Amino acid sequence: MTRLLDINDLHVTFPTEDGNVKAVDGLSLTLDAGETVAIVGESGSGKTVTSLSVLGLHNKKRTRLTGEILVHSERGVVDVVSCDDEELRKLRGSAVAMIFQDPMSSLHPYYSIGNQLSEAYRVVTKASKKDALKRCVEMLDLVGIPEPQKRVKEYPHQFSGGMRQRVMIAMAIINNPRILIADEPTTALDVTVQAQILSLLKELQREFNMGILLITHDLGVVAEVADRVNVMYAGKVVERGTVDDIYYRPLAPYTMGLLSSIPSVYGKGTGRLSAIPGQPPSLISLPEGCSFASRCSFASQVVGASCATDAPQLIEDEPGHSARCHLALADRRTAGAKFAAKGGTA
Amino acid sequence: MTPIVKVENLTKHFPIKKNALARRKAGNVKAVDGISFEIAPGETLGMVGESGCGKTTAGRTIIKLYEPTGGKIYFEGEDITEISPSAMRSYRSKMQIIFQDPFASLNPRHTIGRIIAAPFEIQNITPEGGVKRAVQTLMERVGLNPEHYNRFPHEFSGGQRQRIGIARSIALKPKFIVADEPVSALDVSIQAQIINLLDDLQTEFGMSFLFIAHDLSVVQHISDRVAVMYLGKIMEIAPTTDLYAAPHHPYTKALLSAVPVPDPQTERTRERILLHGDLPSPMNPPTGCVFNTRCWKAQDRCRIDEPELLQIGASSVACHFPE
Ligand SMILES: Nc1ncnc2c1ncn2[C@@H]1O[C@H](COP(=O)(O)OP(=O)(O)OP(=O)(O)O)[C@@H](O)[C@H]1O
Ligand SMILES: Nc1ncnc2c1ncn2[C@@H]1O[C@H](COP(=O)(O)OP(=O)(O)OP(=O)(O)O)[C@@H](O)[C@H]1O
Ligand code: SF4
Ligand code: SF4
Ligand SMILES: [Mg+2]
Ligand SMILES: [Mg+2]
Numbered sequence: 228m229t230r231l232l233d234i235n236d237l238h239v240t241f242p243t244e245d246g247n248v249k250a251v252d253g254l255s256l257t258l259d260a261g262e263t264v265a266i267v268g269e270s271g272s273g274k275t276v277t278s279l280s281v282l283g284l285h286n287k288k289r290t291r292l293t294g295e296i297l298v299h300s301e302r303g304v305v306d307v308v309s310c311d312d313e314e315l316r317k318l319r320g321s322a323v324a325m326i327f328q329d330p331m332s333s334l335h336p337y338y339s340i341g342n343q344l345s346e347a348y349r350v351v352t353k354a355s356k357k358d359a360l361k362r363c364v365e366m367l368d369l370v371g372i373p374e375p376q377k378r379v380k381e382y383p384h385q386f387s388g389g390m391r392q393r394v395m396i397a398m399a400i401i402n403n404p405r406i407l408i409a410d411e412p413t414t415a416l417d418v419t420v421q422a423q424i425l426s427l428l429k430e431l432q433r434e435f436n437m438g439i440l441l442i443t444h445d446l447g448v449v450a451e452v453a454d455r456v457n458v459m460y461a462g463k464v465v466e467r468g469t470v471d472d473i474y475y476r477p478l479a480p481y482t483m484g485l486l487s488s489i490p491s492v493y494g495k496g497t498g499r500l501s502a503i504p505g506q507p508p509s510l511i512s513l514p515e516g517c518s519f520a521s522r523c524s525f526a527s528q529v530v531g532a533s534c535a536t537d538a539p540q541l542i543e544d545e546p547g548h549s550a551r552c553h554l555a556l557a558d559r560r561t562a563g564a565k566f567a568a569k570g571g572t573a
Numbered sequence: 574m575t576p577i578v579k580v581e582n583l584t585k586h587f588p589i590k591k592n593a594l595a596r597r598k599a600g601n602v603k604a605v606d607g608i609s610f611e612i613a614p615g616e617t618l619g620m621v622g623e624s625g626c627g628k629t630t631a632g633r634t635i636i637k638l639y640e641p642t643g644g645k646i647y648f649e650g651e652d653i654t655e656i657s658p659s660a661m662r663s664y665r666s667k668m669q670i671i672f673q674d675p676f677a678s679l680n681p682r683h684t685i686g687r688i689i690a691a692p693f694e695i696q697n698i699t700p701e702g703g704v705k706r707a708v709q710t711l712m713e714r715v716g717l718n719p720e721h722y723n724r725f726p727h728e729f730s731g732g733q734r735q736r737i738g739i740a741r742s743i744a745l746k747p748k749f750i751v752a753d754e755p756v757s758a759l760d761v762s763i764q765a766q767i768i769n770l771l772d773d774l775q776t777e778f779g780m781s782f783l784f785i786a787h788d789l790s791v792v793q794h795i796s797d798r799v800a801v802m803y804l805g806k807i808m809e810i811a812p813t814t815d816l817y818a819a820p821h822h823p824y825t826k827a828l829l830s831a832v833p834v835p836d837p838q839t840e841r842t843r844e845r846i847l848l849h850g851d852l853p854s855p856m857n858p859p860t861g862c863v864f865n866t867r868c869w870k871a872q873d874r875c876r877i878d879e880p881e882l883l884q885i886g887a888s889s890v891a892c893h894f895p896e
Contacts, residue, residue: 447833
């Protein structure tokens with residue numbers, strides 16, 4: 228397997244008037260060619276901050292960044308945290324590319340689609356205008372836009388939401404990146420269009436062997452496309468494992484709560500949902516112990532540690548399957564079995 | 574039993590002018606184009622469909638926040654289609670709306686005490702024990718700390734703000750609530766809290782809901798029956814279990830098959846119907862069946878005759894070639 232990305236102990240802090248916002252608090256993950264690694268978690272858990280870090284998009288003056296983000300490119304390994312701007316520019320687009328949630332705000336309204344796509348291409352390849360345009364038409368065709376010869380001359384407002392997202396994907400992969408970061412790529416789209424876009428991403432991944440870092444809060448989307456999953460809560464990974472580990476053998480109480488909160492089309496449709504009480508803590512004054520303690524129904528069952536004062540570490544409980552929790556593994560296994568997804572038995 | 578709400582062939586068209594000075598209309602957006610259904614006392618009708626299919630317009634027209642273009646609206650058996658805004662006032666206390674965006678729908682300069690008390694003020698009602706006590710009881714009921722009476726909306730999280738909106742909407746114990754995407758802006762763990770709250774309130778007060786959402790699993794969870802809309806029309810309306818277990822309309826089938834399920838094994842094995850193309854413009858909908866441009870079963874007839882809603886078992890389906 229070809230390693231594409233190593234994030235080691237990433238901390239991202241924003242100093243603000245109210246205090247330091249610890250948006251990402253010691254995150255580590257890896258991404259290999261051809262696989263999709265998902266980051267899931269609630270609003271504000273640090274998903275987007277992580278993805279922007281990989282592209283070196285934070286304002287260096289207003290952000291404190293420590294740790295390593297190693298991008299393995301054709302020209303060797305580059306650490307995004309410590310490299311200079313010139314090197315970052317070379318990485319962006321060619322080695323690492325990103326698609327954002329809102330395709331409208333990332334496309335310029337006054338320039339034609341072809342203009343914007345070829346610009347992205349020419350910045351990296353220095354190709355002639357004519358070659359660039361030819362490449363654009365190929366890309367639009369590849370992402371399933373009908374009549375690409377004609378559409379390449381049109382403007383963003385002439386495209387539907389789903390088609391704009393296709394254009395964004397075309398723009399992201401026009402320079403053959405090895406890593407594609409997709410931050411909520413389908414959240415703004417309707418389900419039927421979402422299904423089209425997810426199937427397009429899977430197809431492109433197969434064809435080009437890209438590693439995809441998928442950021443989403445939708446556990447259905449994760450189940451559909453991810454190979455491995457990182458569950459984030461308040462800036463930390465609280466559980467990581469294969470997609471089956473996470474859905475069928477969850478080991479962190481937060482993951483269990485998340486799974487049981489979702490009403491499922493395949494679920495029973497009746498009965499109460501088991502909501503997680505309360506809300507996530509403020510990132511400015513994170514609790515001393517476990518960040519989930521104030522909402523966790525298992526905290527009282529922990530022996531030998533205090534959830535309120537001792538911060539649990541991310542520990543590999545099973546090969547490739549880690550969780551951050553003080554509760555005894557046997558107890559978590561029992562609890563996890565109760566909350567697990569049904570495994571296609573619907 | 575008399576339905577709480579009944580609509581017959583309801584339409585709402587928005588005129589589109591070419592520019593502000595043009596007198597002639599450039600056309601109509603047929604946002605809601607001839608829908609009929611009933612909602613029984615204590616019943617929740619879910620309404621699903623893709624963005625722009627007319628869900629919000631339908632919800633607002635039914636409670637006459639928009640004047641209908643055509644058709645009839647009955648509230649507890651009385652025709653309210655034509656009645657004047659002033660006469661509408663006495664109905665207002667019986668019908669309420671919860672909005673999608675808990676951030677935009679609360680006045681940032683009003684305390685939450687004042688926000689929740691607004692319905693009393695508008696209707697000129699002094700509840701027993703005084704307004705403050707009534708508001709604090711409501712706050713407690715929806716899971717807010719009554720001591721936060723004097724705080725402002727920005728001091729609350731998204732889920733808490735949605736609770737404020739819900740407290741306001743139940744203040745007058747309405748018989749009918751339009752809930753327009755009440756949980757779409759919230760995280761799943763908070764969504765579940767709000768859905769449970771709405772469930773409990775319905776059990777306690779017996780009100781009816783029109784529950785609008787684009788999330789099919791949320792709708793399945795909360796609804797007794799579900800209406801599926803496409804380009805301003807109802808494609809299928811059926812009891813929830815029938816609709817999800819055996820969808821008859823091709824669009825319903827495609828919609829259900831597109832929803833990713835939080836279960837990896839199911840995802841690996843199931844077949845997905847991928848619809849081609851985009852939603853046509855509601856200014857210029859296709860002739861015949863409005864779904865014919867994206868339907869894999871479309872025949873010549875579908876491009877000419879508009880299918881009517883016909884009964885299949887407990888479901889009503891608008892399709893010439895139902896599943
Ligand atoms: N530039 C910044 N300055 C201060 N705080 C920030 C900044 N950028 C992000 N944050 C904070 O960092 C936290 C993590 O934000 P992030 O955007 O990564 O969340 P997310 O997991 O992507 O959430 P969502 O699901 O809502 O997109 C949030 O509390 C956010 O308010
Ligand atoms: N006030 C208005 N003037 C003109 N057109 C309108 C108006 N309100 C809605 N429309 C149009 O009517 C159609 C239906 O809109 P509506 O908001 O009812 O859809 P919806 O199903 O609620 O969509 P969403 O899921 O995005 O909320 C859309 O094409 C919309 O652009
Ligand atoms: S460490 Fe304690 S509070 Fe945190 S998830 Fe485990 S049991 Fe719950
Ligand atoms: S009437 Fe024809 S086009 Fe419409 S849904 Fe049925 S088969 Fe498809
Ligand atoms: Mg984000
Ligand atoms: Mg709407």
